[in-house]
Amino acid sequence: MTNEHRGRWMAGIILEWNWVGKEGMGRGWLQRSRMDYFTTTTTTEKKTKQIARFLQDFTQEDSKGRKTLKYAPQLTDIAHREQVLLEVDVDDVAAFNEDLASSILENTPRYQSLFSEAVFDLLPQFKEREVLAKDSLDVYIEHRLLMERRLRQPGEIRDQRNRYPAELMRRFEVSFKEPSSAQPLSIRDIKADHIGKLIYVKGIVTRCTEVKPLMRVATYTCDQCGAETYQPISSPNFTPLSMCPSDDCRINQSGGRLYLQTRGSKFVKFQEFKIQEHSDQVPVGNIPRSISIFCRGEVTRLASPGDHVAVTGVFLPVVMGGFRQMTSGLLSDTFVEAHRVVKMNKTEDEELEAAELTEEEVRAVTQGDFYERLAHSIAPEIYGHSDVKRALLLQLVGGQDTSPQGMKIRGNLNICLMGDPGVAKSQLLAYMDRLAPRSQYTTGRGSSGVGLTAAVMKDPLTDEMTLEGGALVLADRGLCCIDEFDKMMDQDRTAIHEVMEQQTISIAKAGIMTTLNARTSILAAANPAYGRYNPKKSIEANIQLPAALLSRFDLLWLIQDKPDRENDLRLAKHIAYVHQHMTNPPMAFEPLDMKLIRRYVALCHRKEPYVPEALDEFIIAAYVDMRKEARNNKDMSFTSARTLLAVLRLSTALARLRLGDAVEKEDIVEAMRLMEASKSSVIADTQDRLTGRIQSVTDRVYNVIREMSSGGATKTMKLADVMERCATKGFTPTQVEDCIAHYENINVFQVNQQRTRLTLVNA
Incomplete structure (x- = not known):
């Protein structure tokens, strides 16, 4: 049978x-x-x-x-x-x-x-x-x-x-590079079917160990017969040999003991780091997944906490040895044996998305007044806040980092939204968190200084102290949204000072002294200390933030909830429509899709515009005027050299937005208009409340024109100069034209037939 x-x-x-x-x-x-x-x-x-x-x-x-x-x-x-x-x-x-x-x-x-x-x-x-x-x-x-x-x-032939x-x-070492057609896997998509296969995964490094020697071949020498024994090691743990297995010791039964020969053993460099999936890969309500990466030999020292990396390697289970093998049970930890680690540069992953943007799509985005269209496409469900949305768009595009003679000047924009509760500050932060390709969202009360910067952790594999990056490190080359910024503890808030200006985090903990990159833009939202904004107090008294921190923000926006019948009626209709139809009300144009905005912004990041020398005098004169007005008006905001750098960053972002190679005068004018608009949101309301008189927009434009005429002998000026000066003060062309038409009707202004010159009659 x-x-x-x-x-x-x-x-x-x-x-x-x-x-x-x-x-x-x-x-x-x-x-x-x-x-x-x-x-x-x-x-x-x-x-x-x-x-x-x-x-x-x-x-x-x-x-x-x-x-x-x-x-x-x-x-x-x-x-x-x-x-x-x-x-x-x-x-x-x-x-x-x-x-x-x-x-x-x-x-x-x-x-x-x-x-x-x-x-x-x-x-x-x-x-x-x-x-x-x-x-x-x-x-x-x-x-x-x-x-x-x-x-x-x-005559004996023996292979060594x-x-x-x-x-x-x-x-030597042999590694494989992934095929060009390979698509990166999400960490949560790596399954048991991938064990033993070559995979390609992207993520952000959250923790990294020091480089240590890893024994691959242990060499022993017998104290009795002198024979040498070699023990290849393939797992993280191994049991050293103790008895000599040679024929001489076995036949003679001498019981020779083995002693490890360190100089005859083979060691390789070993490093472990953890990568965490990107925020856009995490489903709503889920915790980000992470996986361990084992690097050996020449693949070590290629990444540090906060770096965005692409790893090619083999997905393998951890082989236990000794007593741990008997107690591990049926479950096994997994890791990726790295073959290739590539650090993603500033826009490498974004350029992959931008490469898919066709010429027709670029023309569709840039046709007409695309600056307004892109700005109003940001959170279209939220009513109003036009200038705030323009500023958030420029923050997404960002400026250009410069390093003259080793000194680094940041190009990222920092924006703080202040104001009364219920004005959609948190909603704007949440939308920007979803829109930015790399972003981290946190709150002031739920964040500590360690959670924002870096924590010192004990590595379970080597029992050493390692660094694990916080929210600012993980948001490197991206956006970090911090809600309830005023609720942070003072000792935790001081950790942000270095990040906002130097774009680095210096660590000196547990014997670890290093500097981590935190090249991130900070978007913060803060509420007033006593419920509502008090115009009789300064900004730091209302928000309870130090002046050293507030001056690091390029734009400070005060968003107030003022009673206004017409505005309240439009706001109520907008909210009712969104609540009923689950979308934004009909607009003059169709808002752009979030994916299209992200791809266009990635295309903008490839541009590196410069500031021509011809604009130096204009920029210098504008900054001197801003300082003069701030001194005369007892400005409660902060006008310093950082304000000038903020104007340059905003103008560079505007040049990037229109895919230009050089900054133009219109970019600087719009940047100064946004700067003045942010200041006027704080100053205008404060001064009006203190004087008991509320000035209209028309009155404020008229005051600007009178100031221009008072400085010269003539009362006639070019209309283009008037429009430019008013734009730097934060007024739109429509507001200036309305003011001129109003005072022209009452015979205070006179404009020639060509509409090129303006004259003050009763100056």
Whole structure:
């Protein structure tokens, strides 16, 4: 009676054998296993030869169209110890053999070993000279090979890889680069099906350990017979050998003990860091997922906390050893064995989105008054706040960082929204958090100084103190929204001072002294101290924030809830429509989609406009006038040198928004108008309440025109100069034209027929 059974061999080969009584069992299994062994060996040799042909013969075209060998020169550098890492592009393998490329993606550790064997066999062919700079491990191996050659019998052929572990003999590393068609996986999309496969994942580094030596091959020496024993190590933990396994000690039963030889062992650099998925990949109500990345050799020291990285590696379970293996149960931790770590630069991931923006889409966005259209497309469900939305749009675009002679001047814009409760400050923050490609949202009461900057954590793997980045570090190259900014503790709020100006976080904790990047734009919202804004008090008294912190904000907006019948009627209709139809009311134009805005902003980030020298005098004169008015009017806001830098940042953002290469005069005028509008939101209401007289917009424009005429001998001026001066004071062209028309009707102003000159009659 014959029964068929199936078994799995250690190498992963499925064996089939027949039970033929007690006598035939051993012979049948042995015969079949020998046949499968030779078949597997033959297949491995074919694969190795195929890989060797690929490394020797693969060519690529240079810029002039000439074909050159790609990997052969690298093998020469590896043989001469001028290069350590051989990075194999899977696209190159696919061009050579698609089946081989598919096998690499499906069983990466196996083919990494085959590539290493092929490179080891090819190195003698590419070695043109002896290596002069040798380390202790080179001398150790050469000495052992020389002793073995002396003891070898005449005519005996022995492969040195059979005696010495392969990891001990190799002085190079092999890694794979993901195919160009690979799409990055979200961390929560990595499943058990990906174990052993090459994956491509993106995230932000939250924690990073120090680089430590990791033992790969342990070398022991027996105190009785002097024999050497090698122990390859593949897991984070291992049990050292204690008894000598050599034939001399076993036959003589001498019980020799093994002692570890550190200089003869093989160590590699090891580093672990954790990456967390981006905020736009986290579903609403879920906690961000994270995964550990193990880096070895040349892949270490490529990332730090707060960096946005793209990791190519193998998804593997953690192999436990010793007592932990018996107590771990059925569950296993997982990690990614890194093959390639690429730090995403300022706009690399955003340029990928911008590359999909066609010319028709760019024309559709930039047609007409696209500045107003983009601004009103930000939170269209929220009524009003036109200038605030313009400022938020410019904050999303951002300025340009400059570093003259080593001194860094930030280009990011910081904005603070102050005002009464119920004016949609938090809603604007929430919308900007969803709109920005990289963002972090937090609240002042729920955030500590450590949570905003960085925390010192004890690493469970190495028991060392490591840094884990906070909200400002995680928002590097992005936007950090802080609601309830006034509710923060004073000691926690001081941690933001360095970030808002220097764009870095200096850490000196638990023996760790370092500087982390926090190149983020801060959007804060604060409520008055006593419920509503008190115009008889200063800004710092109302918001209870220090002047040193408020001066670091480029724009301070005071949003008040003033009773106004017409405005209240429009607001109520707007809210009722949104509540009933779950969308914004009909507008003069169709608001742009959030994805289209994000892609257009990514396209704007590729521009680096400069400020022409011809505009220097205009900028200087405008700043001097701002300082003069602030001194005369006892300005409760802050007009300092930082105000001038804020104007330059706003004008650069405007030039970026229109995809310009240089800043124009109109950009500076609009930047100063936004600056004056933000100041007037605080100053105008305060001065009106103190004097008991509320000035209309028309009266304020008239005062500006009178100030222009009082400085000269003539009462006639160019209308273009009037429009420009009023724009720098925060007034729109429509408001200026209404004022001129009003006073022209009562014969206070006279305008010529060409509408180019204005004269004050009763000045």
